[in-house]
Amino acid sequence: MEEKSIIIIGAGIAGLSTGCYGQMNGYHTQIFEMRDLPGGLCTSWKRKGYTIDGCIGWLMGSGPGYNYYQLWQELGALHGKRIINHEEFLRIVDNEGKALIIYSDLDKLEGHLKELAPEDADEISKLIQLAKTCSTFNPPIKKAPELMGLADLIPFLFKNKQFLKINSKYRNITLQDYVKKFKSPFLRKMFPFLLVDLFSLIMMLGMLHKKSAGYPEGGSLEFSRGIEQRYLNLGGKIHYSSPVTEIIVENNRATGVKLLDGSIHHSDIIISAADGHATIFDMLGGKYINKKIQYYYNHFPVFPSKILLSSGVNRTFDDSPHWIIFLLDTPIVIGGQEYTSLGVEIYNFDHTLAPHGKTVLRMMFDTDYTYWYDLKQDLDRYQMEKKKIAETVISILDKCYPGLAALVEMIDVATPITWERYTGNWKGSYQGWQLTEKTMPPFRMSKKLPGLESFYMAGQWVEPGGGLPPSALSGRNVIQLICKQDKKHFKTSFPY
Ligand SMILES: Cc1cc2nc3c(=O)[nH]c(=O)nc-3n(C[C@H](O)[C@H](O)[C@H](O)COP(=O)(O)OP(=O)(O)OC[C@H]3O[C@@H](n4cnc5c(N)ncnc54)[C@H](O)[C@@H]3O)c2cc1C
Structure with missing residues (x-):
């Protein structure tokens, strides 16, 4: 039987990933990208002999021992790249020149914090312990959440009991509030400059400790180029400088795309890995929404x-x-x-x-x-x-x-x-929907639109919290959903 064809809109990390997994599973895929480069937000640009990096500060899954690492390996994203793990991740210097140093190693960080504030030794030990527990959490990637049943969920809940407890207890505590636990005026003053909330801080510390939040040498565009190369090697096609203006729908089934130059391209399935608002309200003219989707776009906060x-x-x-x-x-x-x-x-x-x-x-x-x-x-x-x-x-x-x-x-x-x-990102947002009480798991945003067949969405606008790993994973997950629909066994491979 002739394999199905898929058109993907956008060659950001989500679009490239969707293309790679589509190719690995025997679909004929092609990507239409409005710019002349891969990567979308994950990019770099040159000025006067310097390269400006427009994205990666830290990459979750940059090291082994973390499931996202497998994702990057499958996508060929890190091949041949030196991963830089900073021993000292961040230094905050106050007006008198006194510094709070965030070491990646949690034991070293604990020693430093206790030196700065011996009076807060107990609270510091607790903080470090929380980060150590968080460092054991490993987001699962094997199965798309949409395909998980109780048999997947129960072992997950059991294995991550401690982490989930921490999540529900600390996720709404801002650092402004948390610092009230410290006696040291210095820690009280400095901590709020780290991040906004306590849970993000302990997650970040946990990942740094595990050497899973590094930086790939060469920067963001080189990282995207790695995935582009993987996609091309798998037989995919990318059409650059090809903005999609409309998703063509016949009898409530997506059948193709229309480009700015007026040309029309058909395929069995369309996946948009472009901006969510533009996809739903411009390319589809707002015809495939319901109250829920309208509510998200009216009320959910986006990353500034x-x-x-x-x-x-x-x-x-x-x-x-x-x-x-x-x-x-x-x-x-x-x-x-x-x-x-x-x-x-x-x-x-x-x-x-x-x-x-x-x-x-x-x-x-x-x-x-x-x-x-x-x-x-x-x-x-x-x-x-x-x-x-x-x-x-x-x-x-x-x-x-x-x-x-x-x-x-x-x-x-x-x-x-x-x-x-x-x-094309809505409101210029750099990471899509913010994680809030309402958008945290178990909340899940559908990758399909109501009443529209043969159409899916991938990328940061269907993965609240955004970021590179969730965007890439959403492409993998969408192809799993399509394989399931087509009664095919989902396959992955490694390039090297
Ligand atoms: C300054 C900055 C720092 C960041 N730092 C980190 C970090 O350290 N770690 C991390 O994990 N994440 C970071 N992020 C977030 C991360 O870059 C994004 O979450 C992720 O790249 C989103 O990928 P995406 O493929 O979903 O979307 P996008 O990158 O937005 O890709 C969408 C693609 O679709 C294309 N497109 C749009 N409309 C059309 C159309 N009509 N026709 C054809 N093509 C179209 C766009 O050109 C683009 O290539 C950062 C982002 C920024 C801006």
Whole structure:
């Protein structure tokens, strides 16, 4: 029997992954991507000889012992790449120069925290123990959640009893609230600069400890290129510079796509791995929704967008930690919002990103999409704002590293409008739906739309919490669902 054909919209990590697993299972797949590069949000770009990394800070599953590692192996994403695990993950420096250091090794971190705050030794031990328990949690990847039954669920619940307890007890505690447990004014002051909530913090510490949140040398575009190559080697086809404007539906069955150039392409199944809002409300004209979906798009919060300021400087930072947050004496205003700290990622650990003797610095700020949307209506004001941000940040950096301003050779400011224009992501969001009480598992967003046959969605807009592993996994899961529908055994393989 002739194998079915699948059209995939979008060559981000989800689209590429969907294509790889489709090919592994004998489907004829092709991807239509509006840009001329793979990766979507997982990308990098060049300016004046420097490479700006637009994505990966840490990659879950970058090391063995974690199921996501198998996913990246199947996708050929890490092949030949050196994985960098930072011994010191983050340093926060206060106005007097005193530092809180987040070591990746939990025992080393425990020692450091107790040195800083011996009066909080008990609470620190508890925190470290929580992170150690979280480090044992390993998200399952074998079966799509939609296909799991009680026989899968019961062993999962049993195995992860401790972790699930921690999750339900701590997931709603902000670090602002948590720090009240500390007696040390220093820890109380510094901890809220780490992350927003306690559960994310202990999860992150657990993954770092397990060496499963590293950085693949070469950066985000190289990582995406690895999966692109895997897809092409499996026989897939990618059509770049091919924006899809419409999903063609006949008798409530998706049968093809129409591109911006007017051409029409048919297949048995269509999978959109592009932005969720654009897929549902533009490409399908809002015809396949129900109250639930409408509710998600009206009420669920999305991850805020980001300003990403990158700078190329003509100097090295050999002895510097790779990520420092400086607390500021006077707050700065960036994109209409006040910030009391400046976080700087120093790419002294990836020499492929800058010419010899030079370094890329990266700074990110959460920002409000509507501020930038309004500003964009007047291009001159938009450009002025970007220039102002660059000047403000460089002047602060110059105080942290005297003489740095004179060594700046490149500056690049990406805003929510950049992400929106480049990837089509709704509100310029960098990670889709936020994880909240309502969107946490067991909540699951359907990968199908009501009343529409032969159509699926993959990617961060059907995986609340977003990020690279869930996006890639959603592609694997969608192909499992299709195999199940076609009564086929789902297969995977390794390239090397
Ligand atoms: C600054 C930043 C830092 C991040 N850091 C991390 C990190 O450290 N770790 C982590 O796990 N995650 C991180 N993320 C999040 C992660 O990048 C995303 O969650 C993930 O890449 C989403 O993948 P996706 O394939 O679902 O979506 P996307 O990457 O948005 O891919 C969608 C693709 O569809 C294409 N497309 C859209 N519309 C059309 C159309 N009409 N026709 C054809 N093609 C179309 C787009 O061009 C794009 O290529 C970060 C994101 C950003 C922006």
